Amino acid sequence: xxxxxxxxxxxxxxRRLITSTAxxxxxxxxxxxxxxxxxxxxxxxxxxxxxxxxxxxxxxxxAVALEGFDELTDALTHARRDASPEDAVGAxxxxxxxxxxxxxxxxxxxxxxxxxxxFGGDDxxxxxxxxxxxxxxxxxxxxxxxxxxxxxxxxWAALHGLIMLGRNGRIRPDKxxxxxxxxxxxxxxx
Amino acid sequence: xxxxxxxxxxxxxxRRLITSTAxxxxxxxxxxxxxxxxxxxxxxxxxxxxxxxxxxxxxxxxAVALEGFDELTDALTHARRDASPEDAVGAxxxxxxxxxxxxxxxxxxxxxxxxxxxFGGDDxxxxxxxxxxxxxxxxxxxxxxxxxxxxxxxxWAALHGLIMLGRNGRIRPDKxxxxxxxxxxxxxxx
DNA sequence: GATAGATGGCTAGCGCCGCTAACCACTAGC
DNA sequence: GCTAGTGGTTAGCGGCGCTAGCCATCTATC
Numbered sequence: 001x002x003x004x005x006x007x008x009x010x011x012x013x014x015r016r017l018i019t020s021t022a023x024x025x026x027x028x029x030x031x032x033x034x035x036x037x038x039x040x041x042x043x044x045x046x047x048x049x050x051x052x053x054x055x056x057x058x059x060x061x062x063a064v065a066l067e068g069f070d071e072l073t074d075a076l077t078h079a080r081r082d083a084s085p086e087d088a089v090g091a092x093x094x095x096x097x098x099x100x101x102x103x104x105x106x107x108x109x110x111x112x113x114x115x116x117x118x119f120g121g122d123d124x125x126x127x128x129x130x131x132x133x134x135x136x137x138x139x140x141x142x143x144x145x146x147x148x149x150x151x152x153x154x155x156w157a158a159l160h161g162l163i164m165l166g167r168n169g170r171i172r173p174d175k176x177x178x179x180x181x182x183x184x185x186x187x188x189x190x
Numbered sequence: 191x192x193x194x195x196x197x198x199x200x201x202x203x204x205r206r207l208i209t210s211t212a213x214x215x216x217x218x219x220x221x222x223x224x225x226x227x228x229x230x231x232x233x234x235x236x237x238x239x240x241x242x243x244x245x246x247x248x249x250x251x252x253a254v255a256l257e258g259f260d261e262l263t264d265a266l267t268h269a270r271r272d273a274s275p276e277d278a279v280g281a282x283x284x285x286x287x288x289x290x291x292x293x294x295x296x297x298x299x300x301x302x303x304x305x306x307x308x309f310g311g312d313d314x315x316x317x318x319x320x321x322x323x324x325x326x327x328x329x330x331x332x333x334x335x336x337x338x339x340x341x342x343x344x345x346w347a348a349l350h351g352l353i354m355l356g357r358n359g360r361i362r363p364d365k366x367x368x369x370x371x372x373x374x375x376x377x378x379x380x
Numbered sequence: 381g382a383t384a385g386a387t388g389g390c391t392a393g394c395g396c397c398g399c400t401a402a403c404c405a406c407t408a409g410c
Numbered sequence: 411g412c413t414a415g416t417g418g419t420t421a422g423c424g425g426c427g428c429t430a431g432c433c434a435t436c437t438a439t440c
Contacts, residue, residue: 007387036427046390048429057427111358112302118359150372153361157351157369158344165350168301169308171343179347182340189379193408197416226398236419238400247398 015053017043023064026105031061031113058114065110065117068103069127072110075099076134085141090184092138093159097180100163111160132156142188151187158183205243207233213254216295221251221303248304255300255307258293259317262300265289266324275331280374282328283349287370290353301350322346332378341377348373 040047054060079095100107119128139152230237244250269285290297309318329342355361
């Protein structure tokens with residue numbers, strides 16, 4: 001089966017070439033330029049090759065987004081592990097926003113471009129509940145008598161909102177850290 | 191000058207026909223179907239007519255978005271006026287989310303599709319700071335010793351995040367009111 | 381080692397998109 | 411009644427996502 005092994009290896013390598021090139025291109029320029037023609041030029045294969053791996057450009061974006069959720073979960077896990085229980089929420093929140101800011105195009109595809117991915121149902125891809133779980137575990141440290149899930153969702157929404165509004169110039173570009181601190185303060189209260 | 195008057199009237203009427211048709215079409219189906227061809231069919235004029243009013247489809251979307259900010263400001267103003275000072279933040283927050291949920295496509299174009307609109311600079315179109323001002327005025331009622339702008343920005347981000355995450359199935363579809371209540375509670379603390 | 385089939389990749393093209401050039405009918409003013 | 415100008419049209423350019431159909435090369439069988 002070594003021949004089939006090699007073929008599978010080559011196939012997955014080509015798939016990774018496509019996703020990583022798409023991601024890099026989006027990060028370097030924008031998702032708008034990630035077209036099948038441009039992408040095929042970047043990977044030095046013709047357009048139909050892309051469709052051997054993904055049924056549509058939307059599917060490709062979804063695959064990239066899932067990679068992002070894996071990475072994000074890793075970042076949150078490390079942040080939580082390296083912090084004391086009472087600082088966990090703050091550490092995780094800062095790790096979350098850092099990741100979003102350092103990978104704007106990726107964050108964009110994770111939360112704005114791809115809308116098919118759902119966190120809730122039983123059919124949710126594993127990386128999504130995993131990322132949520134990290135956030136939730138940190139929130140649990142300070143929840144006291146409050147509903148952990150409600151609190152997690154609200155905190156998450158606030159972080160997401162700060163990132164999105166900040167990105168589009170809807171709130172002042174500076175003062176980002178002040179806002180995060182204020183947010184954590186408010187959520188630690190009571 | 192009655193002839194020029196009539197011409198101006200007809201011209202602004204046609205412009206309004208375009209923007210309102212675009213908005214209705216987006217709300218009925220999606221912004222994806224608001225193409226120059228489809229839109230021209232809906233308004234029963236040819237494509238180039240659209241370009242007599244707007245330099246690009248992006249400009250048209252921007253015009254629709256600005257209408258949205260005007261309406262949103264109105265909604266917030268009324269909510270604040272009809273509430274007691276201590277309930278103002280909650281009332282405005284609920285009015286904000288209601289407006290977003292009742293006009294999903296419009297909210298989408300205001301905050302996601304159109305990214306050129308900036309709130310901060312001196313060149314910001316009036317409707318934007320106006321909407322922000324309403325939110326800020328409500329927050330001022332409960333700010334006590336906290337920085338009003340920081341607090342407003344964080345609250346706004348949280349509302350925006352709740353709307354966006356809720357819309358894409360990233361947080362549980364029910365429990366929306368619980369989250370808003372939790373948010374207001376946390377921000378009223380201290 | 382020749383042959384038949386499967387595999388990986390290509391070219392070409394369909395129907396759409398945003399946007400524009402060029403033209404035409406009609407209106408308004410002298 | 412002629413001349414401008416205005417409001418509208420048709421036709422087309424380059425680019426888009428996606429697919430049909432073809433070809434070369436590699437694999438497995440005899």
